[in-house]
Structures are given as C-alpha cells and as structure tokens.
Amino acid sequence: MAEIKTDIQIAQESEMMNILDVADIAGIDRKYLEQYGNYKAKVDLSIVKDLADKPNGKLVLVTAITPTPAGEGKTTTTVGLGDGLRAIGKKSMIALREPSLGPVFGVKGGAAGGGYAQVVPMEDINLHFTGDFHAIGAANNLLAAMLDNHIQQGNVLGINPKSITWKRVVDMNDRQLRNVVDGLGGEKQGVPRQDGFDITVASEVMAIFCLATSIADLKERLGKIIVAYTYDGAPVTAHDLKAEGAMAALLKDAIKPNLVQTLEHTPAFVHGGPFANIAHGCNSVSATRTALKLADYTITEAGFGADLGAEKFLDIKCRMAGFKPNAVVIVATVRALKMHGGLAKSELGHEDLAALEAGLPNLLQHVENVTKVFKLPAVVAINAFPTDTKAELDLVEAKCKELGVNVALSEVWAKGGEGGKALAEEVVRLCEQPNEFEFSYDLNLSIMEKLETIAKRIYRADGVELVGNAIKQIKQLEDLGFGNMPICMAKTQYSFSDDAALLGAPRNYTVKVRNLKVSAGAGFIVALTGDVMTMPGLPKVPAAEKIDVSEDGVITGLF
Numbered sequence: 001m002a003e004i005k006t007d008i009q010i011a012q013e014s015e016m017m018n019i020l021d022v023a024d025i026a027g028i029d030r031k032y033l034e035q036y037g038n039y040k041a042k043v044d045l046s047i048v049k050d051l052a053d054k055p056n057g058k059l060v061l062v063t064a065i066t067p068t069p070a071g072e073g074k075t076t077t078t079v080g081l082g083d084g085l086r087a088i089g090k091k092s093m094i095a096l097r098e099p100s101l102g103p104v105f106g107v108k109g110g111a112a113g114g115g116y117a118q119v120v121p122m123e124d125i126n127l128h129f130t131g132d133f134h135a136i137g138a139a140n141n142l143l144a145a146m147l148d149n150h151i152q153q154g155n156v157l158g159i160n161p162k163s164i165t166w167k168r169v170v171d172m173n174d175r176q177l178r179n180v181v182d183g184l185g186g187e188k189q190g191v192p193r194q195d196g197f198d199i200t201v202a203s204e205v206m207a208i209f210c211l212a213t214s215i216a217d218l219k220e221r222l223g224k225i226i227v228a229y230t231y232d233g234a235p236v237t238a239h240d241l242k243a244e245g246a247m248a249a250l251l252k253d254a255i256k257p258n259l260v261q262t263l264e265h266t267p268a269f270v271h272g273g274p275f276a277n278i279a280h281g282c283n284s285v286s287a288t289r290t291a292l293k294l295a296d297y298t299i300t301e302a303g304f305g306a307d308l309g310a311e312k313f314l315d316i317k318c319r320m321a322g323f324k325p326n327a328v329v330i331v332a333t334v335r336a337l338k339m340h341g342g343l344a345k346s347e348l349g350h351e352d353l354a355a356l357e358a359g360l361p362n363l364l365q366h367v368e369n370v371t372k373v374f375k376l377p378a379v380v381a382i383n384a385f386p387t388d389t390k391a392e393l394d395l396v397e398a399k400c401k402e403l404g405v406n407v408a409l410s411e412v413w414a415k416g417g418e419g420g421k422a423l424a425e426e427v428v429r430l431c432e433q434p435n436e437f438e439f440s441y442d443l444n445l446s447i448m449e450k451l452e453t454i455a456k457r458i459y460r461a462d463g464v465e466l467v468g469n470a471i472k473q474i475k476q477l478e479d480l481g482f483g484n485m486p487i488c489m490a491k492t493q494y495s496f497s498d499d500a501a502l503l504g505a506p507r508n509y510t511v512k513v514r515n516l517k518v519s520a521g522a523g524f525i526v527a528l529t530g531d532v533m534t535m536p537g538l539p540k541v542p543a544a545e546k547i548d549v550s551e552d553g554v555i556t557g558l559f
C-alpha cells in the first residue's frame with residue numbers, strides 16, 4: 001500500500017520557484033517587491049494606483065457548507081481552483097487569509113490548503129510568515145497601553161474605567177486570559193480594573209487592516225476606534241488619545257500584501273486573517289483589489305460556512321470596497337453532509353443515502369442563499385473522498401439541479417490543478433453570465449431590522465431575541481449615529497443557528513443577541529450571539545503537542 005503523505009511532507013518535497021519569477025508570472029514589476037527571502041515578498045500598495053486604468057478581472061468567491069469535524073476543504077478547493085484555471089489556460093491569482101497561531105496550535109489546523117493544492121512555503125505561512133499579526137497585535141496593545149496610561153496620568157478626558165471596551169490581544173488560544181484583573185500593586189502600578197484579552201484575529205485593528213485601502217485610510221479608520229466612554233456617556237476614540245499615528249507606523253509594512261505561490265506556481269496573495277465567526281472573515285481589500293487588476297480570474301475565500309464568511313464578504317467587504325462577484329463556489333463533502341444527517345464521524349465510511357438526504361438541506365439552504373438572496377450564479381464543488389459512492393454523488397447532483405445549480409467533482413487534494421479542471425470550466429461558464437448581485441439588507445434599516453433580516457433570510461430563524469444589555473445598547477448606538485452601519489454577526493460556525501448542536505437546516509428557533517458593540521473604525525456593528533467567544537481555548541490534546549523541529553531546522557507534525 002502506497003504511503004499517504006502528510007501536507008507538510010508534500011510541501012517540503014516541492015520545488016518552489018523564486019518569488020521574483022512568481023512575480024513575473026503575475027505581471028508584477030519587480031520595483032514593487034520587497035523580498036522576505038527567496039520565496040516570500042510584500043507588494044507595495046502603489047501598484048493599485050499605477051494599475052488604476054486597467055479593468056478588473058473576474059471575482060470568484062469560494063465558500064462552504066456549515067463546517068463539521070469531517071472537514072470540507074474550502075481553502076484546498078480555492079487553491080486547486082486557481083491551479084485548475086491555469087491548467088485550462090486562464091490567468092488566475094488566489095487571495096487568501098493568513099492563518100492564526102491559535103488554530104494552528106489548537107485543533108482546526110492551518111490555512112494553507114492541503115494535499116497537492118497548497119500555498120507554500122506552508123510552514124512559514126502557518127507560523128510567523130512576514131510578521132503581520134505581530135504588528136497588528138502590537139498596534140492593538142499600544143492603544144491599550146496609551147488608554148490606561150491616560151487614566152493613570154490624570155484622566156483629562158474623564159474616562160470611566162468601568163466603561164472601557166478596548167481589550168489587549170494575543171494570537172493564541174488562551175482561555176486563561178478571557179477575564180483578568182490588572183493594574184494591581186499600588187497607585188503607581190496602574191488603575192485596578194476588570195479586563196480581558198481577545199485573540200488577535202478578533203481585534204478591530206485586524207478588521208481595519210483588512211478593509212483599509214491606503215495608509216491615509218488606515219490612519220483615519222484607526223482614529224475612529226472607540227475604546228471607552230466618559231462618565232457622561234460620550235465615546236472616547238483612539239484619535240482622542242492621539243494614538244492613530246503611532247499605530248499606523250507599526251502597520252506601515254504589514255499593510256502591504258504578501259505574495260507567495262501554490263505548489264504549481266500560481267501566484268497567491270495571503271494577507272490579513274480575521275475569523276469569520278467573530279469578525280468579518282475575509283482577506284484584505286488591498287490584496288483582492290491588486291489581484292483583480294493583475295489576473296483574469298481572482299479566486300478568494302471567506303471563512304467557515306456561507307452563513308458567516310460569505311454573508312460578510314458580500315454584505316460588508318463587497319459593499320465597502322465596491323466589489324461585484326461574478327460567481328460563487330460552495331464546497332461540500334458527502335462525509336460532512338452525512339454528519340449533518342445525523343451520522344457519527346466513525347460511521348462515515350459506508351454508503352448511507354438516508355443520512356445524506358437528511359443532511360442535504362444544509363447544502364441546499366446555502367445554495368438558495370447565494371442564488372436567491374444574493375442573486376449570484378453558483379456551483380457546488382464536491383470535495384472527493386475515496387469512500388464516496390456513485391449513488392451518493394448522484395443524489396447530491398440531483399438535489400442541486402432542482403435548484404438550477406450544477407455540481408462539479410473536485411479532486412484537487414489528490415491531483416492538484418489537474419483535479420480542478422472540471423470545476424474551473426464551470427466557473428468560467430458562470431463568470432460569463434450576467435448577474436443581479438444585491439445585498440441581503442439595506443443599510444437604512446434600523447439595527448434591529450438588519451438583525452432580523454439576517455436571521456430570517458440567511459439563517460431561516462423566526463427572528464431575533466435581545467437579551468442582557470443588547471436592548472439598551474441598540475438605543476445607545478443609534479443615538480450616537482451608528483445605526484446605518486452593516487452588521488457583523490458573531491455566531492457559532494457549527495450551525496445556521498446560534499446553538500452549535502443544531503445541525504442541518506434548523507427551523508422554529510430564535511437567534512439570541514446578547515451584546516452589541518460598534519467597530520467604528522472598521523465601519524460595522526458587531527452582534528454577539530449565543531456563547532461565541534472572542535478568545536478561544538485549546539482542546540484537550542492540542543496540535544502543538546505533535547509539532548517539533550529538528551537540529552537542522554526542519555519542522556515536523558504541522559498537518
């Protein structure tokens with residue numbers, strides 16, 4: 001029996017092309033490049049201005065069904081589709097998020113793809129990469145330090161320490177830091193208060209970083225961050241603390257998109273990394289915008305299922321950046337659909353049409369959302385597994401065709417671009433069709449109306465129930481003039497609902513919103529639902545236990 005190679009073995013055995021040659025493939029003049037060794041480079045933001053007169057290529061979003069422990073392979077499909085398009089003679093580029101160290105050392109894994117559809121150097125991408133996340137964390141924590149220092153040094157702004165909303169961050173799953181008390185040790189050691197940490201990818205600085213289009217835009221957005229409220233209830237911003245200039249200085253290099261390559265040397269931008277369950281789940285606008293100017297087809301992905309990443313990509317990122325997608329790929333596996341139908345992970349290896357049929361409504365609801373709510377052409381990509389049977393694949397295809405959507409078998413994990421040709425051909429066909437893309441809600445609706453619209457149209461809930469402080473928070477936010485912002489739902493990724501245990505396509509439930517806060521710099525309101533956490537924890541057996549490095553610097557155990 002042939003050895004099944006791990007992702008890291010496949011990546012380490014590949015022959016990477018010098019990044020200068022990858023830039024040549026992409027059509028990036030070398031004057032824009034800042035090399036980070038032989039296989040990574042940053043691309044100066046001035047390239048977009050210089051290419052302003054060039055028309056945009058086609059924009060393709062890759063999303064997925066609601067995730068399960070069986071895995072879906074969204075990033076793998078994104079990479080393989082980019083390679084598949086090149087295999088059929090199209091000029092393509094890929095735009096992905098950077099992985100967070102939290103999932104890398106936790107349970108979910110990295111974000112460089114898998115098998116023969118990966119971006120490389122995968123170890124670098126999954127670990128420190130070019131230092132972007134460290135810069136984002138430093139900028140976030142500088143603001144926190146300046147806030148606490150202002151209070152310590154006399155509090156001229158009249159900040160109420162009990163109304164501070166800004167938290168420090170660390171890019172690690174560390175539940176111990178969710179709730180802390182700091183400033184202890186006497187009056188010279190700070191002002192004692194309850195505090196807490198978020199994971200870096202949940203920081204508003206990360207959201208701003210991914211939405212900013214220039215240094216000037218970055219500084220303006222950073223200055224709008226609300227960090228606390230005064231004793232009179234007035235918001236206090238980063239600009240009030242004179243922090244935005246220094247924060248932007250820390251981010252001046254990080255904001256430049258990172259250029260890497262796939263195993264088949266397709267150029268790829270990997271830049272920014274907000275989580276989709278607690279943030280907006282998309283790579284940077286600057287990377288996507290640059291790719292659109294350089295390639296005929298830009299393939300990007302949005303985190304978790306289409307109810308989270310895709311909804312935010314379409315309702316937030318596309319709205320703010322003026323993007324209009326040409327097609328959407330919805331990734332599914334037969335295995336995952338059977339889990340949505342009630343099968344345990346240990347039972348997925350045998351044919352079970354009844355379980356598959358019971359799980360299919362999850363896929364079909366995502367398809368309907370894309371095609372009927374957002375009015376975009378879509379294809380379902382079935383990420384192939386050896387245990388899939390013809391009867392199971394035929395059932396998926398038949399149900400999708402009832403909604404007017406084709407199914408393409410994706411074999412990119414095992415075959416790379418060659419296994420993505422069929423999917424690529426369908427994507428090209430869809431991109432030639434006109435579409436009537438529209439957002440799922442109007443910004444002029446009230447905050448409550450927008451929450452209700454997302455819950456009813458996307459999740460198929462009966463409505464929204466406000467709990468805790470959410471009722472008074474809505475009034476406060478609208479009174480402060482933030483009522484016309486889009487909504488960023490913070491919700492479990494494991495269900496359409498706010499209850500992770502409700503698989504498939506649940507009905508007859510309400511979404512409980514327990515907290516609302518404004519990310520004024522990012523330009524949206526975050527609605528926290530259920531028990532979603534902004535600082536995850538490590539599992540019982542963290543992936544970190546299996547990761548090691550040899551005397552000669554070779555990393556092992558990284559997927």
